[in-house]
Amino acid sequence: MRSLTYYVATTLDGFIAGPEGGDPTGPDGFFTVSPDYLDHIVAHFPETLPGGARQALGVTAPGTRFDTVLEGRRSYQVGLDAGVTDAYPHLRHYVFSRTLTTSPDPAVELVAGDPVAKVRELKALDGGGIWLVGGAELAGALYEEIDELILKISPVAIGTGIPLFAAKTGTDPRRFTLTDHTVLPGGVAFAAYRRA
Known part of the structure; x- marks a missing residue:
């Protein structure tokens, strides 16, 4: 069975974007994209x-x-705002949205229904891993389906913003086991955790 990995950049205090959303690696962002960071991604996660x-x-x-990428409507909008209708043309691309009725790109499949049902359907198919790129609301909806976390932890705290998981109500602890970690010279730590 395929697994769902939430592979995402985060601050030390657990935020994936600032309060207004947007691209935290962009010109006004707080994530630094250094050469060692890019080299690590190219070597270990080129499809991302x-x-x-x-x-x-x-x-x-x-x-x-990964051969499949999932993202929420707001994460997808960051690309649309930059004029990109399919940021991952090399992957099977799903966007979860209740507001988009027509896909801006023929290669991007819209999912308006239950995210959990769709992920369970995808997990049952043959293929590579499934990458949840974001955002926080989709991660919150898929909380129980996430098999692995790979966090790119930037050495910065921002105080407030969009958390790793949003739209969750109540406490529902999930245990994860550290399976791999790499700290880059520039300070970013890649930490992989498997659901226990």
Whole structure:
């Protein structure tokens, strides 16, 4: 069975974006994209680079882990605002939205129904891993389906913003076991956790 991995950049205090959302790696962002960070992603997670970045960096590696990417409506909007209708043309791309009725790109499949049901359907199919790129509301909806967390922890705290998981009510502890970690010279830590 395929597994769902929430692979996402976060601050030390657990935020994936500022209070207004947007791209935290953009010009007004707080995540620094250093050469060692890019080198690590190219070496270990090449399929998670957007198509434009892959082209600019000359990355042609097919990918080592994921063949499917899931994202919420707000995360998808960041790309749309930049004029990109399919940031991951090398992956099967699903966008979960109750407001979009027509996909802006023929390769991007919209899902208006229950995210949990869709993920369970995808897990039952043959293929590679499923990558949850964001956002927080979708991660909250899929909380019980997440098999692995890979956190790119940036050495910055922002005080407030969009948390790793949003729209969850009540406490529902889930145990994870650290399976791998790498601390880059620039200070970003990649930490992988498997659901216990």
